[in-house]
Amino acid sequence: MYANEAELLNVAMFGTTSKEWKKSNPxxxxxxxxxxxFADVPQLTVLANLESHNADLIRxxxxPKxxxxxxxxxxxxxxKSLxxxxFTYPIESPHISPFSNQNHVDNSLKDLLSESPKKDMDE
Structure with a gap:
């Protein structure tokens, strides 16, 4: 149950599952x-908020779809808001990130909104 929810949040936030990310970044x-x-501070902040909202949506x-x-x-x-x-302090990930580009993430999420969720997220 928890692994499926973590993957759902990964897809919502990053546009990919951890399994797909591992394949692309062995x-x-x-x-x-x-x-x-590889997430920056705004992404991690949003991810924490998504976890709370997801719990409310489950209740x-x-x-999942x-x-x-x-x-x-x-x-x-x-x-977008964040x-x-x-910020008066660094917000980047200490790792080189394919997700650190704001436009990449925002555009990726916009594209995902127009797609059907992944089959494994329908269960």
């Missing part, structure tokens, strides 16, 4: 890193 995965290690009885759509939309809104803040 050297990083072998060194013990995971997709969330409301929404199926509906939850992921709502969570994707929420991620876009929150990331990206407009001028």
């Amino acid at each position: 050297e990083k995965a072998l060194s013990g890193l995971n997709i969330r290690d 409301q009885g929404l199926p 509906e939850r992921i759509l709502k969570l994707r939309e929420l991620a876009i809104i929150q990331l 990206r407009n803040i001028n």
Whole structure:
């Protein structure tokens, strides 16, 4: 149950599952890193918020397909808001990140909103 929810949140936030990320980044995965290690502070903040919202959506009885759509939309809104803040401290991941580019993440999430959720998320 928890692994499925973590993957649902990964897809909502990053547009991919951890398994897909590991396939695309085998050297990083072998060194013990995971997709969330490459998130910056705004992404991690949004991810924490998505976890809370997901719990509420589960309590409301929404199926995974509906939850992921709502969570994707929420991620876009929150990331845009956080990206407009001028932080006085570094917010980047200490790792080189394929997700550190704001436009890549925002565009990826917008594209995902128009797609059907992955089959394994429908269960």
